[in-house]
Structure formats: C-alpha cells, structure tokens
Amino acid sequence: xxxxxxxxxxxxxxxxxxxxxxxxxxxxxxxxxxxxxxxxxxxxxxxxxxxxxxxxxxxxxxxxxxxxxxxxxxxxxxxxxxxxxxxxxxxxxxxxxxxxxxxxxxxxxxxxxxxxxxxxxxxxxxxxxxxxxxxxxxxxxxxxxxxxxxxxxxxxxxxxxxxxxxxxxxxxxxxxxxxxxxxxxxxxxxxxxxxxxxxxxxxxxxxxxxxxxxxxxxxxxxxxxxxxxxxxxxxxxxxxxxxxxxxxxxxxxxxxxxxxxxxxxxxxxxxxxxxxxxxxxxxxxxxxxxxxxxxxxxxxxxxxxxxxxxxxxxxxxxxxxxxxxxxxxxxxxxxxxxxxxxxxxxxx
Amino acid sequence: xxxxxxxxxxxxxxxxxxxxxxxxxxxxxxxxxxxxxxxxxxxxxxxxxxxxxxxxxxxxxxxxxxxxxxxxxxxxxxxxxxxxxxxxxxxxxxxxxxxxxxxxxxxxxxxxxxxxxxxxxxxxxxxxxxxxxxxxxxxxxxxxxxxxxxxxxxxxxxxxxxxxxxxxxxxxxxxxxxxxxxxxxxxxxxxxxxxxxxxxxxxxxxxxxxxxxxxxxxxxxxxxxxxxxxxxxxxxxxxxxxxxxxxxxxxxxxxxxxxxxxxxxxxxxxxxxxxxxxxxxxxxxxxxxxx
Numbered sequence: 154x155x156x157x158x159x160x161x162x163x164x165x166x167x168x169x170x171x172x173x174x175x176x177x178x179x180x181x182x183x184x185x186x187x188x189x190x191x192x193x194x195x196x197x198x199x200x201x202x203x204x205x206x207x208x209x210x211x212x213x214x215x216x217x218x219x220x221x222x223x224x225x226x227x228x229x230x231x232x233x234x235x236x237x238x239x240x241x242x243x244x245x246x247x248x249x250x251x252x253x254x255x256x257x258x259x260x261x262x263x264x265x266x267x268x269x270x271x272x273x274x275x276x277x278x279x280x281x282x283x284x285x286x287x288x289x290x291x292x293x294x295x296x297x298x299x300x301x302x303x304x305x306x307x308x309x310x311x312x313x314x315x316x317x318x319x320x321x322x323x324x325x326x327x328x329x330x331x332x333x334x335x336x337x338x339x340x341x342x343x344x345x346x347x348x349x350x351x352x353x354x355x356x357x358x359x360x361x362x363x364x365x366x367x368x369x370x371x372x373x374x375x376x377x378x379x380x381x382x383x384x385x386x387x388x389x390x391x392x393x394x395x396x397x398x399x400x401x402x403x404x405x406x407x408x409x410x411x412x413x414x415x416x417x418x419x420x421x422x423x424x425x426x427x428x429x430x431x432x433x434x435x436x437x438x439x440x441x442x443x444x445x446x447x448x449x450x451x452x453x454x455x456x457x458x459x460x461x462x463x464x465x466x467x468x469x470x471x472x473x474x475x476x477x478x479x480x481x482x483x484x485x486x487x488x489x490x491x492x493x494x495x496x497x498x499x500x501x
Numbered sequence: 502x503x504x505x506x507x508x509x510x511x512x513x514x515x516x517x518x519x520x521x522x523x524x525x526x527x528x529x530x531x532x533x534x535x536x537x538x539x540x541x542x543x544x545x546x547x548x549x550x551x552x553x554x555x556x557x558x559x560x561x562x563x564x565x566x567x568x569x570x571x572x573x574x575x576x577x578x579x580x581x582x583x584x585x586x587x588x589x590x591x592x593x594x595x596x597x598x599x600x601x602x603x604x605x606x607x608x609x610x611x612x613x614x615x616x617x618x619x620x621x622x623x624x625x626x627x628x629x630x631x632x633x634x635x636x637x638x639x640x641x642x643x644x645x646x647x648x649x650x651x652x653x654x655x656x657x658x659x660x661x662x663x664x665x666x667x668x669x670x671x672x673x674x675x676x677x678x679x680x681x682x683x684x685x686x687x688x689x690x691x692x693x694x695x696x697x698x699x700x701x702x703x704x705x706x707x708x709x710x711x712x713x714x715x716x717x718x719x720x721x722x723x724x725x726x727x728x729x730x731x732x733x734x735x736x737x738x739x740x741x742x743x744x745x746x747x748x749x750x751x752x753x754x755x756x757x758x759x760x761x762x763x764x765x766x767x768x769x770x771x772x773x774x775x776x777x778x779x780x781x782x783x784x785x786x787x788x789x790x791x792x
Contacts, residue, residue, distance in 0.1 A: 205686050226692035238683035242705040255692030299691070 155216045155229070155306035155339050156181050157202065163210030164197050164363075172197060172363045174211065179341065179356075184333050186342045188350040189360035189386070195343045196311055198360075202341060203232050203309050215307060226255060231300035232309040236316060237292045239284050239299065245271070246280040249298040256303065270298045273335075290321045297332065310342040314349060326352055347387050351375065359383050381497040384424045384490060390454065393430060395423040395439075395461040396494060404491075408460035410438055416491045417500055424490035427454065430466040430482050432474055437481025439464060443474045457482060546767075552760035560756045574761040584762060586737055587744035592769065594656060594729075594740060595722040598663040602718040603711055605665040610673025611699050615685060625674070631667045640731055647732055654734045663722055669714050676710035677703060712780035719773045723766070741766045 157179040164172035172194045179185045187195035200206040202213055204225035213220050220228050231252065239248045249270055253263045271277045274294045284292055293313060300308060310329070314322045330353055333340055344350055350357045351371045359366045359374060359382075367379035378384035384392040397406045399416040404423060406412060425438075432455070441459030446468075453473035457464045457480060466482050474480050491501040552560060553574050555567045562568075578584050613625050643662050644653075652658035680703055688698045704711070729740040736744070745762040748755045 203686075203690060205689070225686075225690040230690065232687065232690050234683040234687060236681060236683055238681070238687040240684065240702060240705075242708075251688075252691050299687075303691075 156214075157307060157339060157341065158214045159198070159202075159211065160214070161211035162198065162201065162208065162213065164194070164201060164206065165209040170209075170363065172201075172209075175363075175365055177358060177365065177368065179339060182337045182339055184330075184340045184342065184353060184355045185358060186344060186350040186354035186356075187358045187360060188344055188347055189366075191345060192362075193360040194363040195345075195358075195360050199232075199309055199311055199341060199343045202307075203230055204228055229306040230309055231303050231305040231307075232311065233293075233296045233300050233313045235312040237284075237296040237313075239292055239295045241284050244281050244283055245276060245287070245295050245298075248284070248295050249276075249280075249302050252299045252302040266302055270302045273301070274298050288321075289317050290325060293317065293325055294328075297329070301332070301336070306339065308338050308340045310340065312344055313342075314344070314346075322349075329353065348389065351387070357387075359386060361386075377499070378424070378490065379499055381422055381424070381492050384492070384499075388426060388428075390427045390465045392424045392426050392490070393464045393466075394492075395425070395464075397421055397423050399491075406438060406461060408439055412438060412486065412489075414486060414489065414491070415501075417493070420494040421500070422492040422494045422497070424492060425464075425484050425488065427465040427467055429484045429488035430464060431484070432466065432468050432480045433483035435481065437483040439482045441480065441482070443476050443478045443480055446473055446476060448473065455480070549760045550764055552757055553764045555757055557755070557757055574757045575765070578758055578761045578765065583736060583739075583744060584765075587739050587741045588766070590656075590659075590739065591723055591741040591766070594659050595719050595769075597656075598660050598722045599715050599718045601660075601664040602666050602669050603715055606669030606714060607673040607677075607704060607707070607711065608699065609665070609670045610675075611677050611703055613670070614674045614677040615680075615682070615703075625670075628667045628670050632671075636727060640728055643728065644731060653732060654738050656738075658732045659729050659738070659740065660722075662728060663718065663725075666718065669718065672714055673707065673710060676707040680706050708780050712777040715777050716774055720770055723770055 157177075159175050159177045162172055162175040163170065175194075175198060177185075187198060189195050197206060201208055204220065204223060204227075208221045215228060215230070240251065243251065246267060250263060250267045253266065256263065258266070267280075268277070271280055274297065276291065276294055276298060279287060279291060284295065287295065293316075296313070313329075314325050317325060326349060329340075329342075342349075342353060354371055356368060356370055357374050358368050361382055367374055367383045369377070374383060374387050378387060378392070381394060385394065395406055397404050397420075399405075399414070399418055399421045401418045402413065402415055404412045404414040404416055404421065406423065430438075439457075439459040439461055441457040441464065443455050444458050444463070445456040447454040447456075448470060451470045453468045453470050455466050455468050455474055457466060459482070464482060468474055489501075490499060492499050547565060551565050551567060554570045554572070555562075556569060556571055556573075559568060609628070613621060613628075639662070647653050647658040647661070652661065684702050684706070685698050688702045693701060724742060725740065726742045726746070730743045730746075733739055733743065736747075739747070741762065745759050745766070748758040748762065
C-alpha cells in the first residue's frame with residue numbers, strides 16, 4: 154500500500170501541453186477514479202504515474218520517493234490494461250507468474266503465490282489454459298491476477314472494463330471493488346464511464362482538457378458539482394441546464410417564471426437533475442409538451458419541450474404523461490444548482 | 502436455391518427432375534489456369550528427377566519416362582566424397598545465415614517499429630533502398646571487402662552478405678506493427694529489460710513471420726550460386742549448387758549427375774518447409790480466433 158501525490162504535473166508533446174499542472178493526493182488504501190471524456194489527459198496521467206510516459210514538469214511521489222526518473226519496474230506498481238495485455242503464447246499460470254519473473258522469491262514460493270492468486274480470482278481450474286480459450290471476463294481476471302501476484306504498492310487500471318459487455322462489466326466492477334476491500338491496496342482507476350466512477354470510487358477526479366475539474370466523493374461530485382461541465386458529465390441522464398437572469402433575490406426563468414432564489418445579480422445558469430424535476434399539477438418552474446417518454450419500469454423518463462429548451466424529468470412509472478401532453482415541471486428550490494453563466498462555476 | 506426443378510407433366514402431375522448445373526465458365530477458366538500453373542511448376546522438377554534416372558546417352562531425349570531407368574547416378578554421386586562436403590557446407594551456411602538473419606532482422610525490425618528515435622525513418626528508408634540494388638552490382642564491393650578482411654574462400658566470406666537482410670527487416674517490422682504496445686508496456690512494468698521484452702514477449706507473437714522468413718532465407722542461401730562461386734576458390738569450400746555445376750568435364754556437362762545432385766539437394770529444403778509451414782498455418786489460425 155502506498156500514498157501517491159502529484160504536484161504541478163505537466164505533460165508536453167513538443168510544443169503542445171496536454172496536462173497543465175495537476176495537483177492530487179491519493180491516500181493509502183484509497184480507490185481513486187479518474188474520469189473524463191476522451192483526450193482529457195486521464196490516461197496520460199496514469200501512464201506518467203506508471204513510468205510509461207516521461208514527466209515534462211512537476212513531481213510524482215509514491216510514498217516519500219520522487220519517482221519521476223525511475224523505471225516502471227522500480228516504482229513498485231502494477232497495471233491492468235484496457236486490452237488485458239495477457240500474453241497469448243503463455244498459459245494462465247505462466248501469465249500470472251510473469252509478474253514474478255524479476256522477483257527474488259524462491260521458485261516454490263512463486264508457485265504457491267500463483268496458486269493463491271488463482272484461487273482468489275477463482276481461476277484455479279483454468280491455470281493450464283491459453284488465453285484464446287478464455288472468455289473476456291476470465292482474461293481480465295488473468296490480467297488482474299498478474300498485477301496482484303506481485304503485491305504492489307499501487308494498482309493502476311487503464312479502462313480495464315471497456316472491452317467487456319454490459320453484464321460482464323457490472324460483474325467485474327463488483328469483483329474489482331471486492332478485490333480492493335480484501336487487499337486494501339491503493340488503486341488509481343481510469344475510465345470514461347461515469348457510472349463506473351460513481352459505483353467504484355472512494356473519490357472521483359473529473360478531468361477535462363488536461364485540467365482537474367473537481368475531486369470529491371461520488372456523492373459530493375453528484376450533489377455539489379463544481380461547474381457546469383461536472384454537472385453535465387456526472388449523472389445519467391445529464392443535469393438540465395437553464396439559462397436565467399438573477400436580480401439578486403429572484404431568478405427569472407425562460408417562460409417568465411420568477412423563482413425566489415438568492416444568486417449573484419446577472420446572467421446565471423440553473424441546473425436541475427432529472428431526478429429532482431417532476432411533473433406537478435400546479436406551480437411548476439417550467440411548462441412544456443412531452444415529446445418522448447422512456448419507460449424504465451418503476452419510473453419513466455420524460456423529455457419535455459419547454460421555453461428553456463428540452464428538459465428531462467422523471468415521472469411515475471405507473472401513470473406517466475403521454476407524448477403530446479402539456480405538463481408543468483417542478484422541483485424543490487433546495488435542489489436547484491446555480492452556476493455563473495460566464496465562468497460556468499458553481500455559485501451555490 | 503434448390504437445384505431441383507419442379508414442372509407440371511402432361512398428366513397434370515408434378516414431376517421433379519434434377520436441373521443441370523449451370524456451367525460456370527469462370528470456374529472452368531480458373532481451374533485451367535491453375536492446372537497450367539501447376540504444370541509449369543512441376544515439369545522442371547519432374548524432368549530433374551527423370552534425368553537423374555537416365556543413362557548419359559538418353560539425357561538429351563525429352564521423354565519424361567526413362568527408357569532404361571537406373572539409380573547408378575545416385576550411387577555415383579553418393580559415393581563421391583565431394584558431394585557430402587558440399588552438402589555439409591551448404592547446410593552450415595544456410596543454417597547459420599538463417600539463424601543470424603532471424604535474429605538480426607527481427608531485432609532491427611523491432612527497434613525500428615517500437616522505438617522512437619531521431620532518424621528512424623531515414624534508417625528504415627536506407628535499409629529498404631538496398632533492396633533495389635541487384636546482387637550483380639554488389640558482388641564487386643563484397644569481393645573487395647572479403648579480400649581486405651581476409652574472408653575469401655571461407656565460410657564467413659560466403660555468409661556475411663546474408664547475415665542480415667533488408668527484406669527480413671521490412672517483413673519483421675511490418676509484423677511487429679501488429680503487436681500491441683500494451684504487451685510490451687506490461688512487461689516493462691513487470692520488470693523486464695528491453696532485450697528480454699523483445700525476446701520473451703514480442704518474438705513469440707511474431708512466430709508466423711519468423712517461420713516465413715526462415716523459409717525464405719534458408720532457401721535463398723541453399724540455392725545461392727553467384728556469390729559462393731565468386732568467393733570460393735577451393736573445391737572443399739564449394740556449396741552444393743557450385744559443386745554440382747562442376748560435375749562433368751570441359752568437353753561435356755554431366756547433366757544426369759547434376760540433376761541427381763539437385764534432386765538430393767531438394768530434400769533439406771522440403772524438410773525446412775514442412776517444419777516451418779505448420780507455424781505459418783498455426784499463426785494464421787490463431788489470428789482468426791476471437792475472444
């Protein structure tokens with residue numbers, strides 16, 4: 154187990170800077186997930202931690218050691234790759250044992266360790282098989298096994314579930330979480346899937362364009378997004394954003410609805426989660442026509458065309474409004490998020 | 502579509518009759534072309550074996566089946582001590598050159614493919630450009646090199662031009678492109694040095710390419726004639742093709758003996774092909790597997 158800290162971490166490719174001074178501390182035993190759209194710099198950050206990319210500026214520390222110039226093998230880390238990176242010409246046993254190649258353990262101890270890991274991952278019966286004879290989930294387990302066998306200070310996962318189908322992804326998500334609970338290692342996990350981030354992380358790091366947008370617990374980033382990007386990125390469906398004008402104690406929404414809300418005077422963006430926006434009989438914030446419904450079983454998502462644009466709300470699964478129906482949408486004032494319209498930063 | 506045609510008879514009862522298969526002219530032409538190609542390929546080999554079974558007086562007859570087949574030529578060649586010596590020379594040279602070319606071509610191909618360094622493209626182009634120079638133009642500089650290094654009439658002299666091949670570098674580089682970097686990075690994290698990564702991880706993943714290259718290089722060196730002829734002086738240093746060409750005397754060429762030697766010399770090439778062919782096929786099959 155180990156602590157990880159990134160201090161003013163910069164990455165440049167030629168004249169192009171892709172990471173602009175990342176600061177982050179990961180506590181011992183913490184499960185941190187980097188999430189963000191493609192090209193945000195999350196995988197680059199992970200690869201720099203692993204030692205697979207050179208550091209252009211700043212500092213990476215694992216425990217008390219600055220590892221900027223250390224080879225990957227000297228960093229006491231293990232990494233699981235998106236495409237598993239298990240060697241097709243080796244059996245499962247050899248693949249798992251591969252992580253111990255440069256270890257000074259006795260041969261018998263290595264064999265015992267491989268058996269232990271295989272047992273932990275429920276792969277004992279597959280030890281002599283080649284990867285071609287395994288399913289996607291089993292291959293990913295082998296990749297995790299190869300990482301586990303070395304008992305590293307830090308686990309790095311680079312989008313390890315992206316190649317799996319939805320059902321297997323859910324299952325592996327759970328297994329990785331269990332692994333973390335049992336082993337207690339420090340884990341840095343990269344994904345572009347916000348559901349993965351929300352369900353697995355102790356803390357989420359949301360990135361965009363080489364900058365950290367927000368770091369917080371899943372609850373925190375969901376309930377208190379730092380800006381409109383985080384507000385839109387975290388949560389499915391995305392948060393509804395409404396352009397409005399504030400007079401200081403009143404916010405006027407499109408459709409001329411006035412809401413008693415304390416916000417800085419001037420143009421603001423109001424954010425409402427679809428979970429918090431529901432059809433109401435009267436006194437709604439917005440009025441509009443239902444354009445699409447998506448039944449989810451217990452609830453139904455409704456897409457409503459309003460003067461503020463298309464809003465997504467949740468309605469009862471038993472008696473949802475019908476397409477074409479006129480509805481009023483209401484929310485608790487406490488559930489409204491207010492952002493500065495120019496900077497996009499949260500003001501409440 | 503079924504090939505069965507159903508049509509009403511005069512009695513009003515449905516009559517089923519197999520419809521004639523439409524003649525596929527394209528297929529017929531394809532088969533004819535393949536047959537012609539097969540003949541072109543097989544005939545020289547058939548004549549080689551046929552001539553090796555003929556008496557000298559029948560060599561210039563074009564009949565494929567010898568009038569009086571004999572194995573005398575085989576006995577003569579096998580009893581000639583020089584043949585074994587040339588055979589051994591060829592085996593040593595072709596094997597050593599193949600091992601060397603596999604090692605260096607894949608090492609250079611891997612380096613050019615997986616490492617970024619200034620001038621990488623230039624180096625690759627320079628290596629490739631040597632493919633455009635015919636052997637006939639190279640033998641003079643090779644000879645001068647051999648002479649200045651004292652390699653004339655030695656194994657080293659015969660082998661050195663083929664120890665690394667531009668074609669092999671190109672072939673291996675292209676194959677290494679298909680090896681995902683993640684494999685190499687995973688090995689790097691697992692503590693292997695760059696040479697170990699190449700040898701333990703990358704090389705087993707390009708076995709089909711290595712097998713193909715082994716066949717090309719072995720056959721190329723086994724059948725090489727011009728350079729071994731130029732660089733060797735003593736009969737003991739001859740390779741099989743050079744030695745066989747010398748059968749006979751100034752007045753007459755002993756074609757039946759040359760063909761006998763050639764027929765025997767095809768055996769190692771067949772063995773090499775049969776050994777490495779399964780790696781190529783396995784590689785193709787493995788590449789087709791999906792997870």
